Amino acid sequence: MAERRRGAALEQALLDAAWAELTEHGYAGFTMDAVVKRAGTSPPVLYRRWPDRDALARAAIAHVLERARLEVPDTGSLREDVLALLRAINATRVELVALMSVQLAGYQRATGTAPAELLAAGGPDGTEAIFERAVARGEARPEKLSPRIRALPFDLLRQELLTTHAPVPDDVLAEIVDTVFLPLVR
Structure with a gap:
């Protein structure tokens, strides 16, 4: 049985899944359900953190930009x-x-x-x-x-x-x- 993700690890997995969905399908094809499926979690887990796809898209973009920050x-x-x-x-x-x-x-x-x-x-x-x-x-x-x-x-x-x-x-x-x-x- 896989260990349940929590906290920062869960949030990173959700944001990585959201970014993958954005890059593959663009914003037009970006759905909360697709992110839930890709991240292997449930809708309440996602909606507790981001109320809608706009907020999730912003968070995913910020997440990627922070990881890619240059010195x-x-x-x-x-x-x-x-x-x-x-x-x-x-x-x-x-x-x-x-x-x-x-x-x-x-x-x-x-x-x-x-x-x-x-x-x-x-x-x-x-x-x-x-x-x-x-x-x-x-x-x-x-x-x-x-x-x-x-x-x-x-x-x-x-x-x-x-x-x-x-x-x-x-x-x-x-x-x-x-x-x-x-x-x-x-």
Whole structure:
């Protein structure tokens, strides 16, 4: 007889099952019943934690993003920190970015919440430290670091990933940092 899962192990199994359902069937085909079946549990176990599929989808996305969190570089240079983070995202997130944009389009239609908003709602992503260090070193002017400008290199990378569904060449990453981003913050 299999040991009964409880607590964090049970929650992880439920969120893993939910993510698997989202990736295989998209939000349109995402059901609480399918998650229950995949996780090998009962509906009350799932509904005690998440009242509906929207809440479960948000929790599954947050769970995957937390597991995939990258370490924020500290190279001693704004250029190198941003470039290192772009390279890490580029090397590890192509599939995740494509999957979230394609499979979760139905989520946006149904809830009005874009998957990108879920990324932002996940809490601080650590890039704040990059910008604080850059200001302290005199590499960036704080009044130039609006939220949109801070997000710009990452938004441009995401756009490249969404249009190509492939890793972005390193010279393009350098161009994003050197030609577009850095002139805006100095």
